[in-house]
Amino acid sequence: MQWDKLFTARRSGDADDKTINPDKLRTSFLRDYDRIVFSSAFRRLQNKTQVFPLPGPVFVHNRLTHSLEVASVGRSLGRMVGSAIADKYKNAPFSFQEFYRYELATVIASACLAHDIGNPPFGHSGEDAIRAYFNELDAATMQKLNTALTPNQLKDFQKFEGNSNAFRILIHAFNEPVSGGYNLTLTTLASIVKYPCTSANGFNKASGYISCKKSGFFDTEVNTYQSLANELGILRKDGFENVYVRHPYVFLTEAADDICYRVIDLEDAHRLGITSLEKIQELFLPFFKEEKGYNSYEKINEKLKDIRDPNQKVQYIRAIWIGLMTQKVSSIFLDNEQQILEGRLEKSLMDLLPEKDQQLLKEINTYSYQHVYNYKPVVEIEIAGFHIIGALLKAFVEAVFEPHRAKSAKLLQLISQQFPIQNGDAFLYQNLQSVVDYVSGMTDLYAIDLYRKMTGISVREL
Template identity: 45%
Template sequence: MAMTWDNCFSSKRFGIDNASRDTRSDFERDWDRLIFSSPFRRLQNKTQVFPLPEEIFVHNRLTHSLEVASVGRSLGGLVGEKIAGLPEVKANAHAATFYASDLKYVIAAACLAHDMGNPAFGHSGEEAISKYFKKRDTTKEEDLTFKQLFSPEEWKDLITFEGNANALRILTMKQQGRMKGGFRLTYSTLGSIIKYPCAALASLKKGPIHRKKYGYFKIDEEVFLEIATELNMIREDGQAETIVYKRHPFVFLVEAADDICYSIIDFEDAHRLGILSYDEVRDSFLSIISSDPATNMDSVKRVADDLQGDANESIAYLRAKSIGTLIQKATAAFWNNREAILAGTFEKSLADAIPELEAPLEKVASISRQKIYNARKVVELEIAGFRIMSGLVEDFVTAALTPGDQREKEHQKILELLPSQYEFDESGSPYRKVMHILDFISGMTDVYALKLYRKLRGIEM
């Protein structure tokens, strides 16, 4: 069945047949389930870019996710209103209502969830989790024997741990003592977070946008296929051996909301921390705002200058104007490319589909790479986080994969630290045991990971 605007959404919930009804729409309930969840709350103690304890005003993953959700809600509302006006959608009352009233809730909920699979200490945490397995990806006899414990698909998951795939796992897996279906979100919300709808072995760093990373672990393959089927996602031609689908259209809106926020917000945080000057940030934001010919730039500059007595407030004003401009531009980019997006042939992000913003956004990205992501405190955090996370993985995975009758007392004690929902079946495969360990470690906050690492190393009692 071909994907259309009428059949690419679903209010059905993963893991449940009959949902109860109340005054909220199914898609509003997705938002509420996420907001009140423990994995979402833990984002408040996960690094976004800058170390957490120093500045209460810089963003962590929770505040970032809330802001992305706000932008996503605006994008969903603007795009949904346009799609609702299409003749083929207007002819279907159910579809017209969804786009006019509910798409904004789907995108907002997906934005809330988009970073829930990211481990502690920023993006270095992902690589750190894989370090143990990468170190064992050698031609040594003992490492070859170890590698043979896993299938090629499973091994690829382990040597390239992916936060996007982990988010899908967190939202859908049944933990020990928990309900089937995980969060039991609607298929529409789940489909909206799968940026890379392919298996790990199909991912290509220099490939098309939907294959630059991967979207699900081998252990969750059936879950992914169920979502793809329910939403009528398009399977890529010529991919018989590995699973590859084209992105769901809603993914582009979630991605745009994230792109808008991190590119702009990192600049604001860097200004607060004294990494970037007022003029540097002001000029970059003004170059974005000026891309909209309808904007009265004289008025914008006057307000910014009037607020300069409080430089942070002046930058906050320009940040808000920049985000507003980017929302309008991303909406137009989606609408202008809607047919290619629906057909699965659109091969760039919405941010990259705005020609007039190519130079201003590249300047922002260049300054970010040079001055923000290479700032001393950021690099120090990444190095520390890398060692902490890779050390925890080595401790727990070694204990888990040591046969029960060969475990030393230290191994037994380490495994006793696993919370009950992450305990594994001793008769299960090595891959399933490892995934239970990674479920535990990837969910840790910066603070918890640091404390546990210190205790296991005898640094703290």
């Protein structure tokens, strides 16, 4: 792959002869950022669980605040890397210099804003709930699906993936006459596809390919990704029809998310009284043992002594740790430039940190798993998510299979018009996608409210 071919202002849904946006102030990439911020799918993230149940007496992160913070880190990564690339290739054309010095930061920030836009309600357990429903169908229903769907289409449901769903939301027209979805640039779209492969090829860690760790696009979006890859010169993995190497910018989008959730989930845990300031210091301050200057271990401890509020101490640790990790992963990206361009880098940037940092990250991961992600209220909301999402899917999928029933007709009326349900067995895959589109797009509170109404737990008063 080539740095000068990996970006374009062309958008999804553009006609071949469409003129590229000539505005030099509000550029195409800034417009991507704005379109995501003003979208209803992004706005709904404010009521989707990040880790801890919402709402509560203590403010914790939701998917929206998490995405905004990831975008902030992603912008810094894009600026550091982009400036270094522009400096290295000083003789490149003006458009190359302009993009890497000024626009790459916006592209990565936009991709970070959208990275969770396809996640269903109730955190990652929402994805598990969708997968579980389609893997645990009765034999007769499973036989119908095996007959009507291709293996890859069936895997789209049995291995439902929020990353694939994000790509679908951003590029799909749903029930509108205009194609292209949000009409984002191909550059921004490519920057969010962490696992550029189909569902049938994904979830295959044994392959050794980072592209196949999960999946990046559903059956309906395969052709779109193929066109995008051809336009940007993204390489295809040898021996595969629909497995590609990562677009280089994806590594930066992923790194911003990896940096944020490791420290921010523990910051939330501290505010909720699940963990202590002492534990936060124990987990994060050792990263600075070998640092010099304002980042030295001694300087940081002096600063912490001057801060009185424990929450402010944790915020300070969070800020300096994010700054340190941003510098480190930027350097790692640039050090691995050739491997990235050749599509040979099969690890995340965080996984390439020095061994001493890897051991410290392992301690953070272990502690978070034991004391944060298995915290009782977190587990309770995950169980509730399984039950609610499973019940909603069961009702709507049965209505799709038996539309002639009186109750089915009423249920299908509840599904938004943007997710059309059509008559006939030939539309089974599309109809099931519409059901999953509807359910996965719900906020936590909307899903709970609809579940209560459908089951008669609560009834609307006229």
